[in-house]
Amino acid sequence: xxxxxxxxxxxxxxxxxxxxxxxxxxxxxxxxxxxxxxxxxxxxxxxxxxxxxxxxxxxxxxxxxxxxxxxxxxxxxxxxxxxxxxxxxxxxxxxxxxxxxxxxxxxxxxxxxxxxxxxxxxxxxxxxxxxxxxxxxxxxxxxxxxxxxxxxxxxxxxxxxxxxxxxxxxxxxxxxxxxxxxxxxxxxxxxxxxxxxxxxxxxxxxxxxxxxxxxxxxxxxxxxxxxxxxxxxxxxxxxxxxxxxxxxxxxxxxxxxxxxxxxxxxxxxxxxxxxxxxxxxxxxxxxxxxxxxxxxxxxxxxxxxxxxxxxxxxxxxxxxxxxxxxxxxxxxxxxx
Numbered sequence: 001x002x003x004x005x006x007x008x009x010x011x012x013x014x015x016x017x018x019x020x021x022x023x024x025x026x027x028x029x030x031x032x033x034x035x036x037x038x039x040x041x042x043x044x045x046x047x048x049x050x051x052x053x054x055x056x057x058x059x060x061x062x063x064x065x066x067x068x069x070x071x072x073x074x075x076x077x078x079x080x081x082x083x084x085x086x087x088x089x090x091x092x093x094x095x096x097x098x099x100x101x102x103x104x105x106x107x108x109x110x111x112x113x114x115x116x117x118x119x120x121x122x123x124x125x126x127x128x129x130x131x132x133x134x135x136x137x138x139x140x141x142x143x144x145x146x147x148x149x150x151x152x153x154x155x156x157x158x159x160x161x162x163x164x165x166x167x168x169x170x171x172x173x174x175x176x177x178x179x180x181x182x183x184x185x186x187x188x189x190x191x192x193x194x195x196x197x198x199x200x201x202x203x204x205x206x207x208x209x210x211x212x213x214x215x216x217x218x219x220x221x222x223x224x225x226x227x228x229x230x231x232x233x234x235x236x237x238x239x240x241x242x243x244x245x246x247x248x249x250x251x252x253x254x255x256x257x258x259x260x261x262x263x264x265x266x267x268x269x270x271x272x273x274x275x276x277x278x279x280x281x282x283x284x285x286x287x288x289x290x291x292x293x294x295x296x297x298x299x300x301x302x303x304x305x306x307x308x309x310x311x312x313x314x315x316x317x318x319x320x321x322x323x324x325x326x327x328x329x330x331x332x333x334x335x336x
Contacts, residue, residue: 009064162286
């Protein structure tokens with residue numbers, strides 16, 4: 001297919017526009033997807049502001065086309081791709097490893113040194129556009145019970161599923177999630193689905209009230225309860241140390257939030273409390289489990305989406321303008 005399409009393009013810090021760009025071609029091994037929904041993520045904001053570390057390391061550079069949380073329908077397939085993919089509803093992995101290195105061969109393409117990241121790293125154009133080209137091996141088919149909104153929440157859900165899984169808690173256990181944003185709330189939902197008693201720690205009244213509306217106990221100050229696991233889903237530099245301080249001896253701390261400045265943890269506390277600390281980078285290993293949880297109704301994150309806007313409104317959202325709605329997530333319908 002030839003011609004042009006609309007896409008969000010970042011040309012420098014604070015510079016965002018919707019441009020006509022060439023429609024991607026289905027090259028060998030790839031598919032072209034008509035994007036039905038795409039999420040705006042904190043990483044997209046950092047690309048917009050110029051704060052993302054990849055811009056300093058050279059893994060990302062302007063101009064770039066953001067968007068890595070998406071769902072859509074396969075419209076074209078390249079050579080070597082099964083034509084049965086045509087018309088299927090899909091989402092896809094963000095992390096695209098080279099598939100040849102030792103890490104990729106061991107199923108860890110999300111930490112491949114030479115990976116591309118859709119809409120983020122290595123020049124791979126993102127999903128805040130009418131169409132998106134991705135490798136066929138990276139797409140995941142969506143069942144009928146997973147609508148486009150849920151489909152665009154699979155990528156952040158994969159991150160949250162991994163954080164909840166890494167906490168290694170279950171029925172009868174108690175966990176705290178620090179940071180009631182999209183990832184924190186999704187993690188809380190997965191923990192709750194596993195029978196865990198879940199509490200949330202946050203800063204603003206609005207975010208805590210929203211969490212309570214979803215059925216979670218929430219607090220602005222540290223809870224005075226024994227905690228078997230603490231998940232840090234915040235961007236505060238002091239949160240990892242707080243998590244280690246709050247968790248029960250022998251418990252687990254999971255770090256999935258990333259602060260803009262270095263975080264310091266006293267490893268003496270970690271050692272003397274016999275605490276296990278885990279870091280989670282990507283949702284890649286959790287995508288299938290997330291789709292299954294959404295499809296079966298064990299987790300329904302649709303209330304997290306405050307509003308759905310068109311491509312022309314993305315720049316304002318990245319600049320901090322919030323549409324009406326209480327949830328932390330904004331979705332984009334490129335067809336609007």
